[in-house]
Every structure is written in C-alpha cells, then in structure tokens.
Amino acid sequence: MSWQQTGQAAAELVLGATCPGCRCSGLGLCGRCLAAIRATRPFRAAELTGLPPVYAAGPYAGVLRDVLIAAKERSALGLLPILAERLAAALAALLLAIPSSPLPPVQLVNVPTLRARAAERGVDHTRELTRLAAVRLRRLGVAVTARPLLMIQRRPQDQSELTRDQRWRNLEGAFRARSVGSMPVVLVDDIVTTGATLAEAVRACQVAGGVVLGCVTVAATAKGGPC
Numbered sequence: 062m063s064w065q066q067t068g069q070a071a072a073e074l075v076l077g078a079t080c081p082g083c084r085c086s087g088l089g090l091c092g093r094c095l096a097a098i099r100a101t102r103p104f105r106a107a108e109l110t111g112l113p114p115v116y117a118a119g120p121y122a123g124v125l126r127d128v129l130i131a132a133k134e135r136s137a138l139g140l141l142p143i144l145a146e147r148l149a150a151a152l153a154a155l156l157l158a159i160p161s162s163p164l165p166p167v168q169l170v171n172v173p174t175l176r177a178r179a180a181e182r183g184v185d186h187t188r189e190l191t192r193l194a195a196v197r198l199r200r201l202g203v204a205v206t207a208r209p210l211l212m213i214q215r216r217p218q219d220q221s222e223l224t225r226d227q228r229w230r231n232l233e234g235a236f237r238a239r240s241v242g243s244m245p246v247v248l249v250d251d252i253v254t255t256g257a258t259l260a261e262a263v264r265a266c267q268v269a270g271g272v273v274l275g276c277v278t279v280a281a282t283a284k285g286g287p288c
C-alpha cells in the first residue's frame with residue numbers, strides 16, 4: 062500500500078467511511094455497487110465527428126459515474142482496479158468489432174490529464190487505469206502494451222465553462238505524440254463527452270505516423286447501441 066493509500070485509509074477511519082457508490086457505511090465499494098459496476102456492458106458510443114470507433118464500458122450514470130468521480134477527484138486509487146476491469150472489457154469489445162483475425166498486437170495510449178491540480182500532484186489516474194487494463198488483458202492472452210506516448214504540448218484553458226465549439230478550438234494542438242511506431246494504437250480516456258479531447262489525441266498520434274484503430278473509455282455520456 063502506498064503512503065497516499067495509507068493516508069486515505071487513515072482519514073476514512075477517522076472521518077467515517079462510506080461506499081463511494083451508494084454512501085452506505087463501510088470501507089470501500091460495497092458488494093452491491095461492485096456488482097452494479099460489473100453488470101455494465103460495453104457499448105459503442107454514438108458516432109462522434111472525426112473519431113474512429115469509441116467503445117465505453119458503460120454510460121456515465123449511477124454507480125459507475127460516482128465511482129469514477131471518487132477515483133478522479135479524491136484520488137481514491139483503490140477504486141482503479143474495478144474501473145480498469147471494465148475498461149479492459151470495453152477494449153475487448155472494440156477489438157472484437159475490428160474485422161481482422163488474428164487480432165493484431167496493439168498499444169494502449171492514454172490521454173494525459175489536462176486537469177492542472179491532478180498534474181501538480183503527479184497523479185494521472187487515466188495512465189494508471191490504462192496500465193492496469195493492459196496487465197489484465199495480457200493475463201487473458203491479449204497482446205496489448207500500455208505506452209504513455211502522448212504529452213501535453215500546450216495546456217488549454219479549463220474546459221468546464223466552454224461551449225462545444227469552444228472546447229474543440231481550445232484543444233487544438235494541445236497534445237504531441239512521440240515514438241508511436243508501426244503498432245496500431247487504441248487511445249484511452251476515462252470519459253468521452255463531446256469527443257474533443259479524444260479527437261485531439263487521435264490527431265496527435267496520426268501526425269506522428271500512428272495508425273489509430275479506435276478509442277476506449279470507462280464511461281460515455283453519448284448514447285450508442287449495445288454491443
């Protein structure tokens with residue numbers, strides 16, 4: 062257990078712990094919320110302009126949303142393994158949808174966090190989620206490697222107050238990719254809303270010569286059909 066996790070556990074003991082999904086008392090995610098997250102099924106997010114296929118582990122709602130927020134905003138790192146498990150399921154759905162057999166080895170490239178506070182703390186939960194998902198898939202015999210190849214070239218302003226069009230303009234040129242090589246790329250982010258961040262990540266990989274098969278996220282606000 063890291064010092065951060067130890068500190069979090071100690072704080073929970075002092076302040077009173079609740080499940081991040083339903084707020085019932087207890088340490089960590091309760092059995093009912095764990096089952097609810099495991100019951101989510103990956104789906105293809107509605108087609109987003111300029112993006113290859115995007116598969117999400119579940120809709121950005123309910124327990125999945127609350128747990129994702131807790132992992133992100135409160136750096137609840139103990140929640141990352143279950144989220145990585147669902148991310149791995151989304152990636153499996155994407156790979157199965159690609160008409161190519163046998164499946165090629167792919168590299169999972171995480172979208173770097175744009176949240177200044179997280180960057181200052183040196184916590185990038187999407188990078189860690191990507192690493193954990195790759196470990197899980199390799200254990201199942203799927204040839205994937207997590208490679209954090211994207212860097213922030215220009216830090217955009219906070220997205221939260223921007224309109225959809227402003228978000229797209231704000232992100233232009235934000236990322237740069239290095240050493241992408243010839244292995245196909247799947248981009249990974251925690252959540253997709255307008256698709257602007259993923260589109261910028263796709264652009265950066267393609268400029269560096271990368272072949273992007275698709276994108277996977279833990280959650281999506283855009284609705285799509287089940288797969």
Ligand SMILES: [Zn+2]
Nearest residue numbers: 080083091094
């Ligand atoms: Zn719960």
